[in-house]
Amino acid sequence: MSNPRVTGAIRYAQDVEFEGMLHASILRSPYPHARILRVDASAVPDSVVVLTPDDIRDFGSYGCQIQDQTVLPRDRVRFVGDPVLAVAAPTKREADEALNLIDVEYERLPGVFDAVEAVAEGAPLVHEHHAISENDAAYFGIRPQEGTNICHRFRIRHGDMEEGFKQADVVVEETYRTPGAQHAAMEPHASVARWQDGRLEVWTGTQTPFNLRMDLAGIFNIPESQIRIISPPMGGAFGAKTFVRTEAIAACLAQKAGRPVKVVLSRYEEWLTLNRHPATLQVKLGARADGTLVAKRVVCWVDTGAYADCGPGVAQKMGYAAVGPYRIPQVWVDSLCVYTNLPPNGAFRGYGAMQAVWASERTMDILAAKLGMDPLELRLKNVLVDGDQFCTGEIMHDVHFIECLHAAAGTIGWADNKQGKGLCVLMKGMQTPSRASIVVEANDDGSYTVHCATAEMGQGAWHSIRLMAAELLGVELEKVHYAEPDTDIVPYDTRTTSSRSTYMMGRALVEAVRDLKRKGELGYGECVNKGGLDPDTGQGIASTHWHQGAAAAEVRVDEETGKFQVLKLYTSIYAGRVVNRPGAELQNEGSMIMGLGTTLFEEIAFEDGQPANANLSDYNLPAAGDLPESFTSDLFEREGAEVHGLGETALPPVPPAIGNALYSLGIHVTDLPLSAEKVLNAIDSRQQAKGGRA
Amino acid sequence: MSRNIPQWLAPTSLQEALALRAQLGDEATVVAGGTFIGILMNQKIMQPQALLSLRNVSELAFIEASQDEGSLLRIGAMTTHRAVERSPLIRQEWPVLASTFSLVASPRVRNQATVGGVLADADYASDPPTLLQALNARVVVRSQKSEREIPVEELIIGYYETSLRPDELLVEVRVPRNRERVVYRKFRSRSSEDRPCVAVAAAQVDGKLRVVVGAVAEKPQYFPEICALAEGETGGYTRELVTEIGQRYAESIEPISDSRGSAAYRRRVIAVEVRRALEEMVP
Numbered sequence: 004m005s006n007p008r009v010t011g012a013i014r015y016a017q018d019v020e021f022e023g024m025l026h027a028s029i030l031r032s033p034y035p036h037a038r039i040l041r042v043d044a045s046a047v048p049d050s051v052v053v054l055t056p057d058d059i060r061d062f063g064s065y066g067c068q069i070q071d072q073t074v075l076p077r078d079r080v081r082f083v084g085d086p087v088l089a090v091a092a093p094t095k096r097e098a099d100e101a102l103n104l105i106d107v108e109y110e111r112l113p114g115v116f117d118a119v120e121a122v123a124e125g126a127p128l129v130h131e132h133h134a135i136s137e138n139d140a141a142y143f144g145i146r147p148q149e150g151t152n153i154c155h156r157f158r159i160r161h162g163d164m165e166e167g168f169k170q171a172d173v174v175v176e177e178t179y180r181t182p183g184a185q186h187a188a189m190e191p192h193a194s195v196a197r198w199q200d201g202r203l204e205v206w207t208g209t210q211t212p213f214n215l216r217m218d219l220a221g222i223f224n225i226p227e228s229q230i231r232i233i234s235p236p237m238g239g240a241f242g243a244k245t246f247v248r249t250e251a252i253a254a255c256l257a258q259k260a261g262r263p264v265k266v267v268l269s270r271y272e273e274w275l276t277l278n279r280h281p282a283t284l285q286v287k288l289g290a291r292a293d294g295t296l297v298a299k300r301v302v303c304w305v306d307t308g309a310y311a312d313c314g315p316g317v318a319q320k321m322g323y324a325a326v327g328p329y330r331i332p333q334v335w336v337d338s339l340c341v342y343t344n345l346p347p348n349g350a351f352r353g354y355g356a357m358q359a360v361w362a363s364e365r366t367m368d369i370l371a372a373k374l375g376m377d378p379l380e381l382r383l384k385n386v387l388v389d390g391d392q393f394c395t396g397e398i399m400h401d402v403h404f405i406e407c408l409h410a411a412a413g414t415i416g417w418a419d420n421k422q423g424k425g426l427c428v429l430m431k432g433m434q435t436p437s438r439a440s441i442v443v444e445a446n447d448d449g450s451y452t453v454h455c456a457t458a459e460m461g462q463g464a465w466h467s468i469r470l471m472a473a474e475l476l477g478v479e480l481e482k483v484h485y486a487e488p489d490t491d492i493v494p495y496d497t498r499t500t501s502s503r504s505t506y507m508m509g510r511a512l513v514e515a516v517r518d519l520k521r522k523g524e525l526g527y528g529e530c531v532n533k534g535g536l537d538p539d540t541g542q543g544i545a546s547t548h549w550h551q552g553a554a555a556a557e558v559r560v561d562e563e564t565g566k567f568q569v570l571k572l573y574t575s576i577y578a579g580r581v582v583n584r585p586g587a588e589l590q591n592e593g594s595m596i597m598g599l600g601t602t603l604f605e606e607i608a609f610e611d612g613q614p615a616n617a618n619l620s621d622y623n624l625p626a627a628g629d630l631p632e633s634f635t636s637d638l639f640e641r642e643g644a645e646v647h648g649l650g651e652t653a654l655p656p657v658p659p660a661i662g663n664a665l666y667s668l669g670i671h672v673t674d675l676p677l678s679a680e681k682v683l684n685a686i687d688s689r690q691q692a693k694g695g696r697a
Numbered sequence: 698m699s700r701n702i703p704q705w706l707a708p709t710s711l712q713e714a715l716a717l718r719a720q721l722g723d724e725a726t727v728v729a730g731g732t733f734i735g736i737l738m739n740q741k742i743m744q745p746q747a748l749l750s751l752r753n754v755s756e757l758a759f760i761e762a763s764q765d766e767g768s769l770l771r772i773g774a775m776t777t778h779r780a781v782e783r784s785p786l787i788r789q790e791w792p793v794l795a796s797t798f799s800l801v802a803s804p805r806v807r808n809q810a811t812v813g814g815v816l817a818d819a820d821y822a823s824d825p826p827t828l829l830q831a832l833n834a835r836v837v838v839r840s841q842k843s844e845r846e847i848p849v850e851e852l853i854i855g856y857y858e859t860s861l862r863p864d865e866l867l868v869e870v871r872v873p874r875n876r877e878r879v880v881y882r883k884f885r886s887r888s889s890e891d892r893p894c895v896a897v898a899a900a901q902v903d904g905k906l907r908v909v910v911g912a913v914a915e916k917p918q919y920f921p922e923i924c925a926l927a928e929g930e931t932g933g934y935t936r937e938l939v940t941e942i943g944q945r946y947a948e949s950i951e952p953i954s955d956s957r958g959s960a961a962y963r964r965r966v967i968a969v970e971v972r973r974a975l976e977e978m979v980p
């Protein structure tokens with residue numbers, strides 16, 4: 004069977020065409036922070052529809068977790084790239100040309116470009132007041148700090164941190180930084196909107212059709228049932244195609260024009276649309292002389308950019324992931340989600356876990372060195388096992404960290420020699436609470452059609468769902484069809500994120516097939532995972548299901564230039580049960596390659612808020628030649644286990660495994676990426692330290 | 698004022714191309730493989746009114762070695778990187794040239810990018826110009842009225858700046874045969890498909906050492922007086938000598954800072970990479 008992704012047969016959102024459709028272009032702010040004094044579009048010809056801030060004054064604001072955004076900013080732009088105006092014309096070229104005819108007068112305002120600086124006294128405020136948050140995707144209490152740039156503060160208060168550190172024989176403290184990154188999906192953001200008899204229809208590459216529908220309903224103040232979202236397959240998403248991106252502008256233009264409107268972003272605009280959260284983490288960890296962990300204190304500054312998007316959720320996840328999968332009796336965490344004048348940051352494969360694990364797992368190796376202990380021993384001594392309590396108070400079950408760690412250590416011959424080698428263990432939560440539902444329909448010809456909102460972005464989710472359905476129905480795979488998600492037809496699903504779909508939809512599917520067998524024509528099934536954390540104490544259920552893994556790396560360093568080679572990279576992932584082995588292996592490989600990019604060179608550079616490397620020549624992505632010669636992974640299964648999500652698990656442990664491998668050579672780098680220059684500086688400091696001791 | 702689609706001019710002979718060049722000068726931008734121009738246009742850094750494509754000027758795509766003129770390799774300006782890399786003649790007789798062109802970007806880019814383009818774009822972070830300068834290569838430049846042959850170092854004069862006049866085209870590169878060992882080292886600080894952070898070419902030409910360092914300043918850097926330190930050293934360079942040449946190069950160059958490395962970092966890498974190139978040259 005030919006694969007439509009390979010033959011080009013897939014109809015992506017940007018391939019949707021309608022008679023009389025217009026093409027949109029967006030006029031974006033050249034300044035990171037400015038007041039809009041005047042907008043003059045009078046020179047634009049009549050053939051071009053112009054959407055101005057005046058047109059959207061009566062529209063509602065939106066935002067998946069905090070409603071801090073309007074379709075166009077009403078009077079203030081908050082980042083370079085903030086849309087000021089949008090136009091739609093019969094061709095993309097005419098739309099682009101119309102932008103040159105528009106005159107905007109700005110008054111520049113001071114900006115802030117770093118989350119730590121943004122919480123300091125006297126920092127310019129990105130939003131004068133905090134907006135409300137009542138939305139489906141705000142699944143926990145939002146804690147904005149009035150009069151500051153902090154739009155959410157998540158805390159863990161578990162035990163008595165001060166008391167814990169008194170019991171410590173050894174305490175280590177370090178600060179880590181990770182930069183912004185681009186998802187760089189091959190397919191850019193694209194959507195087409197049209198209004199039919201007062202109903203809004205949107206074709207868009209989205210991982211979150213139901214969240215999008217809710218936000219659009221709020222903008223236009225119409226019932227959700229008046230909106231239809233269709234999500235064609237995507238050419239990659241990695242978290243970037245979540246919530247409102249291009250759809251609101253497309254819909255507003257389509258309404259004003261009375262014609263369908265298409266928006267397709269350029270590669271450059273991708274950098275102005277959504278990136279990964281830059282973060283600073285300060286970690287303090289204490290242990291007894293025998294290596295028993297006694298206390299941990301973590302502060303995270305999570306830079307969410309000019310609009311919150313799902314930053315509060317990322318801050319929460321980063322907060323508990325930074326504690327790590329360890330038994331630590333006294334834990335204290337403050338995770339701050341902070342506005343800055345950078346483009347919005349949002350979900351990115353790993354969802355805050357990468358930043359957290361980088362800080363947490365590098366600290367483990369520093370502690371091990373200080374204790375004079377083997378880093379593997381230190382981990383094995385403290386790692387969570389079945390029945391242990393996590394810092395959220397929840398009891399762990401189906402825990403496999405030890406198995407993953409042993410496999411990782413074995414792959415790099417840890418027992419023989421530890422020089423140039425590093426390990427990392429990872430625990431990542433899944434969206435909790437959430438709900439998935441699915442319908443299975445029996446067709447007259449003996450085949451079946453599955454209807455659900457799970458989006459296909461190249462991860463193979465549709466294939467996995469079909470495989471599971473075929474098995475449950477006892478038919479050949481060819482007899483199971485999958486229909487493109489369409490909110491008019493499919494039942495509710497939280498979203499296609501956090502590696503939850505195969506697990507959640509898989510469970511809903513079992514119900515649906517059972518229901519179908521009972522009823523004959525249509526079967527409905529649902530899976531609900533309950534839980535959530537108290538934002539002020541971090542107590543509750545962080546995740547009903549844990550993504551678990553470990554990584555191992557081996558490096559060789561050119562000590563004269565700081566350039567190093569990753570000779571070996573390995574990840575071991577707990578999968579419970581593998582539904583589609585080639586697909587699962589590709590998820591691991593893809594995650595590891597993204598992790599390598601993050602480790603070695605990916606970094607969005609800003610100069611006073613201006614993106615300085617927003618193209619794929621100045622911003623490097625890993626190429627085939629960057630892969631280590633030995634590049635492998637394992638998926639662990641257990642008899643009778645349930646499916647575990649694995650779309651992201653192998654990304655976060657990669658940077659710390661490599662960072663720890665450098666550290667085994669005395670090369671201590673705290674900030675990602677591990678550029679040759681930073682490594683050379685660390686080699687210099689090592690030599691200085693040695694010199695000092697001699 | 699609306700911008701029009703640039704006019705597309707596609708002459709089929711060199712004569713025709715030179716006539717258009719004489720007529721339009723700077724009003725038409727020359728396009729060879731388009732890999733450089735394309736990016737500038739996409740980023741709206743450049744919005745030409747007309748494009749003069751050399752794609753159909755097939756007489757500019759050739760690789761030849763003349764046995765006279767002291768064995769000279771002649772490469773037409775429209776020859777692609779990939780063609781240089783794969784040419785049996787070049788692989789056999791000028792192997793380092795083939796391997797250096799193979800280090801540029803990815804196969805997708807090399808199938809398109811031309812020898813004329815990589816010289817005429819005068820990008821500071823390129824590979825081939827550094828090697829060509831070390832090999833004492835010359836370029837042939839023609840206009841309707843005249844033809845001149847100049848060394849590569851007189852072609853590239855600054856950041857994205859050449860000595861080409863508005864009515865001229867670069868038509869050919871001439872590389873003298875080199876029987877001595879030639880070394881090209883591309884130091885990348887980031888991805889394997891990235892441009893160089895520091896490029897070093899070292900060759901013996903007519904019994905004289907030529908070390909050229911690229912990607913560190915506005916144009917490739919060559920210091921004959923430092924290379925002269927190696928004069929009279931037959932049968933190998935000492936560790937002291939190669940270290941000294943490396944250090945002198947590092948001190949003499951004012952490196953730039955960019956996303957591939959700061960000036961201070963580049964200075965250190967120059968010293969190391971020049972030394973390594975010389976060590977490699979005389980094993």
Ligand SMILES: Cc1cc2nc3c(=O)[nH]c(=O)nc-3n(C[C@H](O)[C@H](O)[C@H](O)COP(=O)(O)OP(=O)(O)OC[C@H]3O[C@@H](n4cnc5c(N)ncnc54)[C@H](O)[C@@H]3O)c2cc1C
Binds near residue numbers: 890
């Ligand atoms: C992704 C990517 C990675 C790259 N990595 C590398 C790398 O690692 N190392 C490296 O060395 N380079 C690298 N490059 C640069 C690449 O080698 C150049 O873009 C290419 O060689 C230019 O050749 P072209 O034929 O495409 O030139 P064009 O884009 O067509 O033209 C380039 C310039 O030269 C002028 N021009 C072209 N031909 C002539 C002529 N015959 N006479 C007069 N003027 C002329 C044009 O007007 C234009 O100004 C990379 C490029 C890309 C896109």
